[in-house]
Every structure is written in C-alpha cells, then in structure tokens.
Amino acid sequence: MAYSNKLLDHYENPRNVGSFDADDSKEIGTGMVGAPACGDVMKLEIKVNDQGIIEDAKFRTYGCGAAIASSSLMTELVKGKSLDEALAIKNEAIVQELELPPVKIHCSLLAEEAIEAAVNDYRSKNKK
Numbered sequence: 001m002a003y004s005n006k007l008l009d010h011y012e013n014p015r016n017v018g019s020f021d022a023d024d025s026k027e028i029g030t031g032m033v034g035a036p037a038c039g040d041v042m043k044l045e046i047k048v049n050d051q052g053i054i055e056d057a058k059f060r061t062y063g064c065g066a067a068i069a070s071s072s073l074m075t076e077l078v079k080g081k082s083l084d085e086a087l088a089i090k091n092e093a094i095v096q097e098l099e100l101p102p103v104k105i106h107c108s109l110l111a112e113e114a115i116e117a118a119v120n121d122y123r124s125k126n127k128k
C-alpha cells in the first residue's frame, strides 16, 4: 500500500503536536474521541479568541500513521476558522488531501469527530 507524499510529510513532521498548558481555561475546547474497534485515541485542543476564531490548535493521537497525518492536517485546517466553519470540515477533505486509501478512511473520521467534540466542549464551557 503506497502512501502519498503529503501523508508521509504530515506523518513524519506532524504539525501542532502537544497540548496547551492551561487546558481548563475557558478559551480552550478539548475533544477526545476514540475508535472502539481498535482503541486508538485522538485528542484535539482548540484555542478560541474573543472574536470566536480558532487561533491555535494542538493534538495528541495514539493511532496509526494515517490517524497522525489526519490529526496534523486537521490542526492546520481549523486554524483561523470560526467555530461554524470548523464544524463544516468533513473527513472527505482530509481523505482527498492526503489521498487516504479506503482502509484508512475511518482514521480520518476520528479527526472530524474530534473537531466536533472540541467545538462542543468550548461552547458548553462558554455558555452564558
């Protein structure tokens, strides 16, 4: 199975790995999702400014190379977006960009779910 150069690049040099120090702060939304089938876990943190724009994002993923590459791309895609724009990111965008083979499509689904979970967490923390 051949991986695309883009996938390998994100896998070998993942962007935005880590987590924010004050992850209980109200500016941070955390999404932790897992795939029950294999036990793989993806955690995304978004930092949202007072204009409602995602300023920064970080991830930690325990999973296969495709999941790590998907996470890395996901953090790049959400940066600079509003919460609604981030929610509109679908895993198909990641599949296309990384040219994921069919057996790895479910790994990119974790990224879509992580975005949704992080936005929901941010919104529930900031409910007036």
Ligand code: FES
Residues within 6 Å of the ligand: 035, 037, 038, 039, 040, 063, 106, 107, 110
């Ligand atoms: Fe776990 Fe693919 S087998 S996400």
Ligand code: FES
Residues within 6 Å of the ligand: 035, 038, 040, 062, 063, 064, 065, 066, 067, 104, 106, 107
């Ligand atoms: Fe488990 Fe990809 S994250 S196989």
